[in-house]
Amino acid sequence: MTGDNQKQAAARRALDFVEDGMKLGIGTGSTAEEFVKLLAERVAGGLKVIGVPTSERTAALAKKLGVPLSNLDDTPHLDLTIDGADELDSQLRLIKGGGGALLREKIVATSSDRMIVIVDASKVVKTLGAFPLPIEVIPFGAVSTAAAIAKIASIYDCHGKIARRCDSYGEPFFTDSNNFIFDCDFGKIPDPDSLARELNLIPGVVETGLFIGIATHALVGTPTGVDMIEPK
Known part of the structure; x- marks a missing residue:
């Protein structure tokens, strides 16, 4: 099929x-x-x-x-x-x-x-992460929130580009709840349980795309x- x-x-x-x-x-x-x-x-x-x-x-x-x-x-x-x-x-x-x-x-x-x-x-997949991990954040302080995401991710051996999602016109993408999404191209996530837990503690992070x-x-x-x- x-x-x-x-x-x-x-x-x-x-x-x-x-x-x-x-x-x-x-x-x-x-x-x-x-x-x-x-x-x-x-x-x-x-x-x-x-x-x-x-x-x-x-x-x-x-x-x-x-x-x-x-x-x-x-x-x-x-x-x-x-x-x-x-x-x-x-x-x-x-x-x-x-x-x-x-x-x-x-x-x-x-x-x-x-x-x-x-x-x-x-x-x-054997290991999560080849698909860029979406993280929903509030627009206020989004650049600062992205920096915090990168810092926490590095602790769990997750490295790669973190980019704010854009729509088909190149404008910022907004969710149905009027938030931004950052797509995190980590490649692999060795410890998704711990990463999800720590990312959700960052002020400005609404939710992660890790469903554990x-x-x-x-x-x-x-x-x-x-x-x-x-x-x-």
Whole structure:
């Protein structure tokens, strides 16, 4: 299967975990969008669910396709979140945020009883970090915050360019929560648990794209089918 076919296969397998009456967190990104499309088909066939989207982009797609939506204020406890990832290791640690929704994605995921990650095989890595780590920061003092990020990262043997994300017009990218994102091109992250903990202590850092201890399962589309990664 091609990469797109693998995404579709993982998304379709995720539907097996969706039960009638569930309150679902719905992720952001290309694989999550495949899930939304398949979910919409099930909803049209009579499946009763309520979705809580992790971004305005996901909300717009779900609304267009007829998936009933809510928000965490009205629906604060979710049964299941299904979302993609930019990288995934064998311990179910993730890098997320390539689509710029990492803060909302983490809030939704941690409001859920379970989080299932859907990815194609190219996203599974031995060591996190080849995909630049997104870190969401408030705009005030962002240069100072970036310097603090670099200092902490170096302690954990993470080195590389740290750049503020720009949009397609070369202007600063803003998240749905009106924050900046710095993309950290570390190459490898030897100790993601400690790095995540220390980065979150920096004033100005809102959240990191390191999702540690949040995902409960992963469904990986491969050339021959869908594999499941479970907690060790």
